[in-house]
Amino acid sequence: MTACDVLIIGAGMAGAGLAAALPAELRVTLLEAEDTPGYHATGRSAAFWHETLGGPHVRALTRASYGALDAGGFLTPRKSFEVAEADDLAKLDTLERQFAGTGVRLDRVDRAGLLALVPRAAPVLVGGLVEVDGADIDVAAVHAAALGLARRNGASLVTGARVDRIAREDGRWRVEAGGRVFAADILVDAAGAWADAIARMAGVAPLGIVPKRRTMVQVRVDSADVPADLPLVMDIAGRYYFRPVDAQRLWLCPHDETPVEPHDVAPEEIDVATAIYQFERVTDWRVAAVERKWAGLRSFASDRLPVIGFAADVPGFFWLAGQGGVGIQTAPAASALAAALITRRDPEMPGVDPERYDPARFAVT
Numbered sequence: 001m002t003a004c005d006v007l008i009i010g011a012g013m014a015g016a017g018l019a020a021a022l023p024a025e026l027r028v029t030l031l032e033a034e035d036t037p038g039y040h041a042t043g044r045s046a047a048f049w050h051e052t053l054g055g056p057h058v059r060a061l062t063r064a065s066y067g068a069l070d071a072g073g074f075l076t077p078r079k080s081f082e083v084a085e086a087d088d089l090a091k092l093d094t095l096e097r098q099f100a101g102t103g104v105r106l107d108r109v110d111r112a113g114l115l116a117l118v119p120r121a122a123p124v125l126v127g128g129l130v131e132v133d134g135a136d137i138d139v140a141a142v143h144a145a146a147l148g149l150a151r152r153n154g155a156s157l158v159t160g161a162r163v164d165r166i167a168r169e170d171g172r173w174r175v176e177a178g179g180r181v182f183a184a185d186i187l188v189d190a191a192g193a194w195a196d197a198i199a200r201m202a203g204v205a206p207l208g209i210v211p212k213r214r215t216m217v218q219v220r221v222d223s224a225d226v227p228a229d230l231p232l233v234m235d236i237a238g239r240y241y242f243r244p245v246d247a248q249r250l251w252l253c254p255h256d257e258t259p260v261e262p263h264d265v266a267p268e269e270i271d272v273a274t275a276i277y278q279f280e281r282v283t284d285w286r287v288a289a290v291e292r293k294w295a296g297l298r299s300f301a302s303d304r305l306p307v308i309g310f311a312a313d314v315p316g317f318f319w320l321a322g323q324g325g326v327g328i329q330t331a332p333a334a335s336a337l338a339a340a341l342i343t344r345r346d347p348e349m350p351g352v353d354p355e356r357y358d359p360a361r362f363a364v365t
């Protein structure tokens, strides 16, 4: 039996980030079902950092993560651009009002300003709101750096170790995974789409965390004139987004959010077709080839905020789940908060209110 202080289930961004943030004095083990950590949501993201995504409590974690992501060299500036058709211009006003006074730099542009950023925009796009300080995230590097730091701190990573039995014995956890047995004082549920399944296995009440499929399509277009500084272009009405890869390639997303059971999810043809249809409707690029397509699961609690904290109903069970579509851009702050709560330290994170993410918010009264 392998004994540890903190046993983390899941070595995606959440589990890896936490393992890196915990103090080296603790014996930490990361259990990952797959042979490759990052195989699920973490390895399938759109790799973007922007503050206009999610409400104020997502933004608090996003903003608090910027320093670490930037210092690590993981960010490359890229504007994020909410675009609108004539019927949706009022939505731009709402978004602009929502972020007034928050320090998020937003520029309103008309059709001419839009064409300066998206030269091949179709006439249907009439204006937009630019988030000036968005950035691409090198997700593989952030994830690898977290795993590397965790290892240097003495944590062990066990891959191919799917947890299939969890019991609580004499005030400790006994966990069976990959034919081995682990004992721990604290069990962390960083299992992404499987977070509720792990909770059930541990006798903890599930929180209703729902995995939702999201599709990405890499296309080659008919001409090699995709600007290197093309923003992440998002429909303010939520029908699509797209971003450049290189001069002739983009990633398209149909902004799908289909609830599914947790599994190794694959894209559906209807979502791939929708992504291409929307892209060709709002630009005059034409898709010459679909080069890659994939889907991943973004897992949400009912209020779409991450769940970070000890379970209210069973001692020693810690939730680090429900990161939805922001689990990379919020990872440094979420990891630091989780590590502080696990070690009973004051998180000392200005602007971040730990109670907002506390699983106790779902407690039945």
Ligand SMILES: Cc1cc2nc3c(=O)[nH]c(=O)nc-3n(C[C@H](O)[C@H](O)[C@H](O)COP(=O)(O)OP(=O)(O)OC[C@H]3O[C@@H](n4cnc5c(N)ncnc54)[C@H](O)[C@@H]3O)c2cc1C
Residues within 6 Å of the ligand: 009, 010, 011, 012, 013, 014, 015, 031, 032, 033, 034, 037, 038, 039, 040, 041, 042, 043, 044, 045, 046, 047, 048, 049, 161, 162, 163, 164, 177, 190, 191, 192, 193, 194, 198, 214, 215, 216, 295, 296, 297, 298, 320, 321, 323, 324, 325, 326, 327, 328, 329, 330
């Ligand atoms: C298409 C798409 C686009 C996205 N774009 C962005 C973006 O631009 N910016 C951003 O910040 N975020 C984005 N996200 C969200 C981000 O990818 C996720 O929030 C983040 O990766 C979640 O990390 P995680 O570690 O919780 O989950 P995962 O990476 O899914 O890791 C959970 C791990 O737990 C393991 N596990 C599950 N059950 C068990 C078990 N029984 N035993 C052992 N291990 C188990 C799984 O194998 C998995 O590796 C996007 C997501 C998708 C799908």
